[in-house]
Amino acid sequence: MDKKNLLFITEGEIDEPKFIEKMLKKCLPNVEYNVYSYTTTIHTLARKLFSKNGEIDEDLDIKGVLKEEETDLSKRRILEKSYTDIILVFDFEPHCDSPEFEKIKKMLQYFTDSSNMGKLYINYPMMQSYKHLKKMPDNDFMNRKIARQDASKYKDIVNDESFYKNLSKYNYPIFMGIIGHHLMKANYILNRKYELMSRDEFINLDYIKIYDKEWRSNRKDGVVDVLNTFVFFIVEYNSTRMIEKVKEFM
């Protein structure tokens, strides 16, 4: 296969596919892809991936695991195809009733290569965080947090506060601006620096450390920092070029 053929495994079946469609159309128009919506949280998925010894069963194949319980024929067909890359996009769900934060951390440590076992991106508190910007540039985004008790209302909160509610109006500069803000936010969470990172810093971006900080903050203070890591997928596709592009539009 000389062409990229991506599989996105998402939690939701409405917002995520729409966002992915738009983002790829504007940022990576030449890739082929399918979206498989799991419609259940990562906390549920996590329980299916571990063997009795408490470690991820590395002989499992994520598509096969999802197929085990999928009865919809057209969705099964999506899982039967071959892909060059598998991208998992899930919400942190700070308010989950039966959380599996320990297991999810192990999943993040395991799902690190989209062309092999898959790459997992976690969004804090959830996918809709991509648009949690009130203007551009938005310097207050640095400190934008959400309380655990408000997480179940997060979609409404974002829709009230966002200046970028209408996905259909998104263009390339808006995507670059969104990615830039989330890159700066990641840098701020990790290094207290609200600025764009270099290409090398991006390559070494520590998703586990971000997760640890978010997890601790949720546990201790009952809040999480708003951050969408899924949009970094676009940068990872060609980080040298994309970091320059983001700078251009910031």
Add this chain to the structure above:
Amino acid sequence: MIGDNMLEKFSVKNYKNFKDEITIDFKEKHDYQFNKNCIKDGVLNKVIIFGNNGEGKSNIGYAIFDIVGTLTDKYTIPPQANDFLNADSDCKEAEFSYTFKFGDIIVQYNYKKSEFKKMTFEELYINNEKVYEYDFVKKSFNHQNMKMIEAETLNFEYYEANIAVLRYIANNTTQTDESIVKKIMQFVTRMLWFRSLRDNSFIGMEIENTDIAEWIISNNLVKEFNEFLRENANLNLNVGNAELMGTKNTNILIEKHKHRPLVFNNVASSGTNSLLLYFYWYKHFKDVKFLFIDEFDAFYHFELSRNIIKNLLKYDNMQTILTSHNTYLVDNNLLRPDCYFILKDGALKSFADSTDRELREGHNLEKMLRQGEFNG
């Protein structure tokens, strides 16, 4: 009778590289809830055997198809007869055992041979009841239950003991459609073995014409062959036919090109030739009960191999064994862990029975095979 006619179990001993008894048991299925189309009436219907070179993957095929030479005049091939007995064993006979399931009736047919064409012992059981037993060396016959196979009036006085008793009965009695003898013969005459390595040899079945190209042309299948190549191998060859003038007019396949046609036989790759052969047999699949393709994908691109398996899965009527080295075929999207077998050290075991681990649909069987999980 309920259910189809199938081979339930086969064992062989002291044959070629199998010094000790080796068994393939098609009843040993697991309770997987996926790809149920690999199983029919509780019997494995699609099986792929993997194994290192020299473990005897081809020999297991020759062994299963020994019955074709024993009971019929259909084609057999020299490798079945050569080096017949195991070279290390002190025993002078090879032992074969076939358990068939004809609906709800279980039939076991056992025999021993000292050479490919030399029977030494034979016995038949129906639902565990012995029908007859014949010792070719002592010439002792135990035939108390011949009534069960409508052969009680058959005169064995002139039996010359150079062919199997079962074959003698089939040839010399009038059997109804429901008779067990007829069912065995119908099954065995519909067994087909082929491979596409080195030569186009085969075992079993009738064939109308040995020239496949001519057969395709005379049956008006050129268009379908083109479609077959396009669908399964993504090949757009634009095959046509032409008449070759000469002392005898013959039809040949050609590839149509802008400036001049090319003779298909001269330009076809190994893979395309192999597909031509597959296409020929594929057009006979509706009449086949049991199929064995040795090294079935030796010349195939890995995607094509998967397409061929998907094609074979459509033929529910045909119990199928394939041998392969292509681990890309090891995938719960295609078959299931109880349908993939490993031949190792003279034993055949399914992946499901080769590990203590409970295998799930979510397991990456190919990765596990490469890592040695099933070498156990």
